[in-house]
Amino acid sequence: MNLEDFGAPLPSESPERKYASLHRTIEAGSATDRTWSDLVHCCLQLNKPDEAMKAAGFIDDPSLAERAQKLLIKQGAIRHQRTQPASGMTRSATIRSVQQNIQNDPIGENIADSFRFLFSEQMPLIVIFATLTFPLVVGLGGFLTQDSHAFVFPLIAMIPALSVVGLIGALARQILVDASRGLDDPPTIPALPTLFTSAGRFLVDSALLGAIFLAPGFAIMQVDAVSGWAVAGTLGLGVFLLPMAMAIRQVTDDFRALSPNVLFTAIVRCGMRYCAFAACFGLLFAPAGVSAYYSAGSAIYLQVSVVGPLMVAPMFIVARLLGVLLATHRKDLAPLIGEREQEAAPVAATRPTPAPAPRPQRASEPAPARLRGSLSSPT
Numbered sequence: 001m002n003l004e005d006f007g008a009p010l011p012s013e014s015p016e017r018k019y020a021s022l023h024r025t026i027e028a029g030s031a032t033d034r035t036w037s038d039l040v041h042c043c044l045q046l047n048k049p050d051e052a053m054k055a056a057g058f059i060d061d062p063s064l065a066e067r068a069q070k071l072l073i074k075q076g077a078i079r080h081q082r083t084q085p086a087s088g089m090t091r092s093a094t095i096r097s098v099q100q101n102i103q104n105d106p107i108g109e110n111i112a113d114s115f116r117f118l119f120s121e122q123m124p125l126i127v128i129f130a131t132l133t134f135p136l137v138v139g140l141g142g143f144l145t146q147d148s149h150a151f152v153f154p155l156i157a158m159i160p161a162l163s164v165v166g167l168i169g170a171l172a173r174q175i176l177v178d179a180s181r182g183l184d185d186p187p188t189i190p191a192l193p194t195l196f197t198s199a200g201r202f203l204v205d206s207a208l209l210g211a212i213f214l215a216p217g218f219a220i221m222q223v224d225a226v227s228g229w230a231v232a233g234t235l236g237l238g239v240f241l242l243p244m245a246m247a248i249r250q251v252t253d254d255f256r257a258l259s260p261n262v263l264f265t266a267i268v269r270c271g272m273r274y275c276a277f278a279a280c281f282g283l284l285f286a287p288a289g290v291s292a293y294y295s296a297g298s299a300i301y302l303q304v305s306v307v308g309p310l311m312v313a314p315m316f317i318v319a320r321l322l323g324v325l326l327a328t329h330r331k332d333l334a335p336l337i338g339e340r341e342q343e344a345a346p347v348a349a350t351r352p353t354p355a356p357a358p359r360p361q362r363a364s365e366p367a368p369a370r371l372r373g374s375l376s377s378p379t
Contacts (some may be wrong), residue, residue: 019046037068110321119315120184121186130168174198177251205246205249241263248337251337270325284318
C-alpha cells in the first residue's frame with residue numbers, strides 16, 4: 001500500500017491546508033473515523049509521527065484502524081509494540097492504554113526524553129537563536145545608557161531584555177501545555193498576537209510566583225543574624241514548591257496554584273516523580289541563580305543578559321518535564337486543576353455526542369394516531 005493511496009488530499013490542496021482543515025473539523029466536533037484516518041496520513045506527510053499515532057487511536061472502524069496501523073508501521077512511526085494502537089481500539093481503551101504507558105515510563109526515561117527533546121526538529125535552532133539574542137541586548141543597553149545617568153534610558157534598555165525573556169517563556173509555556181496533552185512534537189511559532197499575549201502572561205506569572213516562593217529566601221539572606229541553614233532551608237522549600245505552582249498556573253486560568261490545599265495535594269499525588277523533577281529543576285537553574293547572585297547590583301539589562309543565556313535550555317527542559325508530569329498524573333490531578341479526564345489528543349476535541357435514544361413510551365401514554373388506527377382496525 002502506497003502512502004499516496006491512503007486518504008491522499010486533493011491535488012489542489014497541500015498537506016498543510018488539509019491538516020488545518022482536519023483540525024478545524026475536529027475542533028467543531030464533527031470528526032469521523034475517516035477524518036482521523038486522513039489526519040494520520042497528513043501527520044506522516046508533515047513528519048508528525050507522534051500526533052499520527054494518537055490520531056490513529058481514535059479510529060473505531062476495524063478496517064480503517066488496521067490500514068492506519070499498517071501505514072504507521074511502514075513509515076516507522078511505531079517504535080514500541082506497547083504503544084501500538086490496536087485494530088478497532090475504542091477511544092476509552094486508547095485513553096487507558098496511553099495513560100498506562102506513560103505511568104510505566106521510568107523517571108530517568110522521562111528526564112532523558114526531555115533532554116532529547118532539545119535536539120528534535122526545529123528545537124536546536126530555537127535554542128541557539130534565543131541564546132545568542134541576549135548578547136545583543138548587552139550591546140543595545142550599553143549604547144542607550146552610555147554617558148547618561150537618567151532613569152528613562154536604563155528603563156528603555158531593559159525592554160528588549162524582558163521581551164526576549166517573555167518570548168522564550170511563551171514557547172516554554174506552549175511546550176508545557178502540549179506535553180500535558182500528550183503531544184511529543186516541538187511547538188510551532190504561533191501568531192504574533194497569541195505569542196505576545198503568552199509572553200506577557202509568562203512574565204507576570206514568573207514575577208508573581210518568583211516573589212512568593214523565592215523572595216523570602218533572598219530576603220533573609222541579607223540578614224546577618226540568620227544562619228546559613230535557615231537560608232538554605234527557605235530557598236530549598238521555595239525551589240521545591242515553585243515548579244508545581246508554575247505548572248498548575250499554566251494549565252488553569254486562575255490562581256488556585258497558590259492554594260496550599262491544591263499545591264500540597266498535587267505534590268503528594270505525584271509522589272517521587274515530582275521530587276525527582278523538582279531536584280532536576282534546581283540543578284538546571286543553579287548556574288543561573290549563581291550568576292544572578294554575583295551580578296546583583298549591576299544594571300538590570302546587564303543582569304538579564306548574563307543570566308538569560310543560562311536559562312534558555314533549562315526553561316525548555318523543565319517545561320517538557322512538567323508537561324509530562326501533568327500528563328502522567330492527569331487522572332489524579334483532574335479534581336484539583338479542574339480538567340476532565342481525556343486522552344492526550346493533538347487538539348482538545350471530542351467526538352460528536354451521539355443523539356440520545358428515544359424515550360420509551362409509557363403504558364399510560366396514548367399511542368400515536370396512526371398506531372391507534374391500526375390497532376382498532378379489524379384483522
